[in-house]
Amino acid sequence: MQYFLLSxxxxxxxxxxxxxxxxxxxxxxxxxxxxxxLLVLLNRTNVTxxxxxxxxxxxxxxxxxxxxxxxxxxxxxxxxAIPFRNGDEQSPSFVLQHSLHKPVALVILPLFALVNxxxxxxxxxxxxxxxxxxxxxxxxxxxxxxxxxxVAVVRLEWVHGALRAILSD
Numbered sequence: 001m002q003y004f005l006l007s008x009x010x011x012x013x014x015x016x017x018x019x020x021x022x023x024x025x026x027x028x029x030x031x032x033x034x035x036x037x038l039l040v041l042l043n044r045t046n047v048t049x050x051x052x053x054x055x056x057x058x059x060x061x062x063x064x065x066x067x068x069x070x071x072x073x074x075x076x077x078x079x080x081a082i083p084f085r086n087g088d089e090q091s092p093s094f095v096l097q098h099s100l101h102k103p104v105a106l107v108i109l110p111l112f113a114l115v116n117x118x119x120x121x122x123x124x125x126x127x128x129x130x131x132x133x134x135x136x137x138x139x140x141x142x143x144x145x146x147x148x149x150x151v152a153v154v155r156l157e158w159v160h161g162a163l164r165a166i167l168s169d
Contacts, residue, residue: 013076014073020070025067028064028067028068032064032069036077039053039081043081050092050095053081056078057075082096
């Protein structure tokens with residue numbers, strides 16, 4: 001199932017990268033592919049520091065953006081290049097994933113969702129944010145972000161214990 005979902009997501013990204021491309025700058029695309037090759041070479045030579053991958057990833061994104069191919073593909077390429085090895089907690093990919101989890105979940109995704117709603121925010125918008133229903137919505141989301149983790153852990157422990165009791169009988 002995981003392979004199906006991964007291939008589906010990769011297929012979507014490839015469709016976006018190919019069909020939303022109007023013109024291609026072959027020079028930038030060539031540089032981007034060369035950078036990807038360099039990142040894969042770093043992986044194969046057991047370079048485990050994240051710094052060269054992050055610098056190369058920014059350069060890869062810049063070149064992919066200017067090549068005309070949708071820049072989201074550069075993130076996928078970078079993810080394939082960063083070493084994961086056997087998935088232990090010291091692998092660069094694991095460290096990067098876990099260091100980015102909270103900023104992405106709590107800042108980047110909500111900001112992305114807000115920007116894509118086409119809500120116009122101007123200087124007069126501040127007074128709208130102080131209306132009681134808006135303050136309630138914001139407080140609810142902030143409260144949920146703060147309290148959902150402990151509640152989820154308790155629920156998972158309860159379900160795990162109940163399943164263990166059922167299966168042991």
